[in-house]
Amino acid sequence: MDLLFDHTLRNAALGAALLGVVSGVIGSFALLRRQSLIGDTLSHATLPGICLGFLIAGGRALGPILLGAVVFGVLAGLAVLALVRATRLKTDAALGIALSLFFALGVVLLTYVQGQAGAAQAGLESFLFGQAAAVLTSDLAVLAPIAAVTLGLTALFWKEFKLASFDPVFARTIGLPVTALETLMTLMVAIAVVIGLQMVGVVLMAAMIIAPAAAARQWSRTLEQMVVLAALIGLASGVIGALLSSTGQGFSTGPLIVLVATGITVVSILVAPGRGVLWQVMQRHHERQQIDAEEVLATFRHLIYEHGDPTYPVERGMLNTYHGRGVSRVIEDLTAQGLIAQASHMDSEGDHWVLTPKGLERSGVADA
Amino acid sequence: MGSPLLHEPDLALHVEDLTVSYNGRPALWDIDIDIPPAVMCAIVGPNGAGKSTLLKSILQLTPPTAGHVTLLGRPYHEMRKRIAYVPQRSSVDWDFPTTALDVVMMGRYGHLGWFRRPGSEVREMAQAALGEVGIADLASRQISQLSGGQQQRVFLARALVQDADIYFLDEPMAGVDATTERVIVGLLHRLRGRGKTIVVVHHDLATVRDYYDWLVLMNVRVVAQGPVEKTMTTEALRAAYGGQIALIEGSVLHAAQ
Numbered sequence: 001m002d003l004l005f006d007h008t009l010r011n012a013a014l015g016a017a018l019l020g021v022v023s024g025v026i027g028s029f030a031l032l033r034r035q036s037l038i039g040d041t042l043s044h045a046t047l048p049g050i051c052l053g054f055l056i057a058g059g060r061a062l063g064p065i066l067l068g069a070v071v072f073g074v075l076a077g078l079a080v081l082a083l084v085r086a087t088r089l090k091t092d093a094a095l096g097i098a099l100s101l102f103f104a105l106g107v108v109l110l111t112y113v114q115g116q117a118g119a120a121q122a123g124l125e126s127f128l129f130g131q132a133a134a135v136l137t138s139d140l141a142v143l144a145p146i147a148a149v150t151l152g153l154t155a156l157f158w159k160e161f162k163l164a165s166f167d168p169v170f171a172r173t174i175g176l177p178v179t180a181l182e183t184l185m186t187l188m189v190a191i192a193v194v195i196g197l198q199m200v201g202v203v204l205m206a207a208m209i210i211a212p213a214a215a216a217r218q219w220s221r222t223l224e225q226m227v228v229l230a231a232l233i234g235l236a237s238g239v240i241g242a243l244l245s246s247t248g249q250g251f252s253t254g255p256l257i258v259l260v261a262t263g264i265t266v267v268s269i270l271v272a273p274g275r276g277v278l279w280q281v282m283q284r285h286h287e288r289q290q291i292d293a294e295e296v297l298a299t300f301r302h303l304i305y306e307h308g309d310p311t312y313p314v315e316r317g318m319l320n321t322y323h324g325r326g327v328s329r330v331i332e333d334l335t336a337q338g339l340i341a342q343a344s345h346m347d348s349e350g351d352h353w354v355l356t357p358k359g360l361e362r363s364g365v366a367d368a
Numbered sequence: 369m370g371s372p373l374l375h376e377p378d379l380a381l382h383v384e385d386l387t388v389s390y391n392g393r394p395a396l397w398d399i400d401i402d403i404p405p406a407v408m409c410a411i412v413g414p415n416g417a418g419k420s421t422l423l424k425s426i427l428q429l430t431p432p433t434a435g436h437v438t439l440l441g442r443p444y445h446e447m448r449k450r451i452a453y454v455p456q457r458s459s460v461d462w463d464f465p466t467t468a469l470d471v472v473m474m475g476r477y478g479h480l481g482w483f484r485r486p487g488s489e490v491r492e493m494a495q496a497a498l499g500e501v502g503i504a505d506l507a508s509r510q511i512s513q514l515s516g517g518q519q520q521r522v523f524l525a526r527a528l529v530q531d532a533d534i535y536f537l538d539e540p541m542a543g544v545d546a547t548t549e550r551v552i553v554g555l556l557h558r559l560r561g562r563g564k565t566i567v568v569v570h571h572d573l574a575t576v577r578d579y580y581d582w583l584v585l586m587n588v589r590v591v592a593q594g595p596v597e598k599t600m601t602t603e604a605l606r607a608a609y610g611g612q613i614a615l616i617e618g619s620v621l622h623a624a625q
Contacts (some may be wrong), residue, residue, distance in 0.1 A: 032465075156483060159480075160487070161519075162474075170455055173429065174477060174478030174530075175426075176477075222470065223465050347580070
């Protein structure tokens with residue numbers, strides 16, 4: 001496995017893993033607070049900060065670039081809050097306005113920066129869609145502490161975050177500073193976004209906030225399970241996407257990571273027990289079959305009472321008349337369950353069935 | 369900590385000159401309410417009368433334009449650990465990934481303080497509280513799989529573990545089945561028997577006499593307050609409900625006479 005000793009690849013995978021874990025954890029709270037889209041606005045809004053950080057530092061040093069990104073992410077967050085408070089705009093409209101405004105500004109600045117000498121080599125446009133191969137060991141030294149602080153804060157404020165997310169009104173009554181906690185959680189979304197800028201880029205970063213959390217929600221019964229699972233899904237998507245990108249044809253890393261993450265999400269939304277769409281369809285189908293079976297048994301019971309004979313043989317034609325052609329499958333099921341059995345009556349007529357002792361008990365005839 | 373001088377310490381709840389306005393419109397106007405300890409008090413009034421706003425204002429969730437509130441002589445922020453609150457059931461997302469027991473344990477978070485995790489002691493309290501509201505067997509159930517009545521009982525159990533002196537409940541009987549309503553009322557009566565004060569925003573005039581011994585009748589202003597049998601008069605109801613009086617069942621008016 002020479003691959004593991006390749007520095008570029010190792011850095012890319014480590015960076016993507018950091019991002020996956022942090023965005024999974026932070027995204028879980030954002031999702032439950034119905035704040036997922038804040039990630040989209042904040043990530044797009046970092047672009048002007050990235051460009052300004054680059055201009056001021058005069059080169060592609062990660063520190064100033066990330067600082068610029070954080071500043072503009074926070075500015076966008078404040079702009080959203082101000083719009084919602086001061087105008088009659090709802091949050092969705094405010095998020096949309098802030099996103100477009102800051103991103104437009106960022107694209108203008110990016111075009112300007114790329115006109116400057118030396119900027120083309122810096123590959124600033126890789127911040128749009130991410131380029132994990134550009135992650136340096138020194139970059140990881142910046143990203144890892146940020147990620148550690150974020151996760152540490154989440155662990156420290158676990159029960160406060162949980163209560164403020166589930167029931168903010170009650171949280172206020174017991175004296176929790178809910179506004180401060182909500183601000184902190186939003187700030188942490190901005191941090192997760194900033195960690196992901198190199199790997200995923202500003203355009204698709206929102207998916208990393210939403211997808212692992214949404215996938216994890218499908219499989220979990222508690223917040224603890226959800227957050228841990230979201231971190232693992234984020235980690236897996238990050239690493240797989242980074243590996244694919246590094247070994248492939250120079251694809252941008254962001255789209256690959258996001259495709260893996262959303263792939264996991266789609267599967268989760270479809271098949272997760274309890275919440276999965278397919279699971280629910282199958283459950284409904286199963287219930288439908290049970291109801292059909294009960295209805296057929298009720299017909300048996302009715303005919304038995306009518307004839308005063310618990311061994312009364314019911315002819316297929318009667319069942320067809322009552323229940324339609326689909327009854328054949330129900331008859332097969334009931335036979336397989338040992339509730340009815342085929343009975344020979346008269347050769348000239350069609351098939352007949354009688355309730356077995358088990359069937360008599362199940363349909364309540366035995367009680368009567 | 370604590371005010372050196374207590375203001376009306378003999379009253380469980382003392383509200384004076386309270387005014388709350390939304391966008392320049394008064395939701396509560398010059399409210400004066402005094403509720404003695406160990407009573408079960410209904411706050412009753414038509415839609416838009418400001419009942420929920422009154423609760424929110426007492427609990428400092430809504431800032432008042434004027435006036436003040438004391439509980440057993442002290443302002444709210446000094447009394448947090450002695451007050452329990454049951455919000456309207458619809459105020460939270462019941463699809464949140466957690467169990468009934470976990471929600472009940474949240475009632476102890478205020479007592480635990482920052483950073484401390486709830487331990488086995490809190491778990492046992494929560495389990496006992498679920499037993500008291502008759503759903504001990506649902507402790508590990510996902511809250512998304514609870515019925516409306518069960519959700520309300522979980523909220524009530526959460527208030528129970530707060531181990532408070534004064535309980536505020538916002539429409540706890542709204543949209544629950546008859547069994548749950550009986551459980552809730554029985555529990556509240558037991559709490560009153562232990563000397564707790566219960567203040568309930570209530571919507572069903574027909575049951576006020578059966579459930580409560582104290583009444584605050586309001587419509588933006590306080591219309592009448594006091595012991596139920598003296599307060600619930602036809603004139604007071606007419607004053608509170610105004611033109612909507614026709615909507616009130618004749619039996620209620622009859623009972624009030």
